Amino acid sequence: MTQFHFVAASERFLTEEEPLDEVLRERRRNYAENGKEIDFWLVRQPAFLSAPQLADLNQRIPQPAAAVVSSDASFITFLKLRLEYVVTGQFEAPSAEIQEPLASNV
Template structure:
């Protein structure tokens, strides 16, 4: 099982109002220079927010939602500080309650 950390907000907020694309592009460039594998993903309409374990917390996130999911907790903390109005959380997956959050990306 993998621990995933995330920031979630409304899709328009993350993809239009905030300069998230610029932040992610810079991070991809930086990882490329260091030869590091990508450990973060932009997930549009993340199903994991509907899981019973996250439903109460995620109820405050306007729909349609989007999330940046990562295995790097420090990166998610950075995004929280950079973006401010986002939900931050974590979950273990794959599990019975939360299937692989990246399955829809392939």
């Protein structure tokens, strides 16, 4: 199993009100320059938030939700500090409750 970390908020907040696209674009550029494989994803209406262990967090996030998921905990901490009005969490996948962590509910 892989440990994933995430920041989540309303989709509108992450994709329209915050300059998240700019942050992710810069990170992709940096990874390309350093030959590093992408380990983060923007997921709209993430299905993993429906898992029982994340129910408390899911109730605090305005719907429709979006999340940035990464295997890099430091990047998620950076995003939490940068974006401010987000919730953070983590999960392991695949698991009995979370089969495909990057799937959406759409």
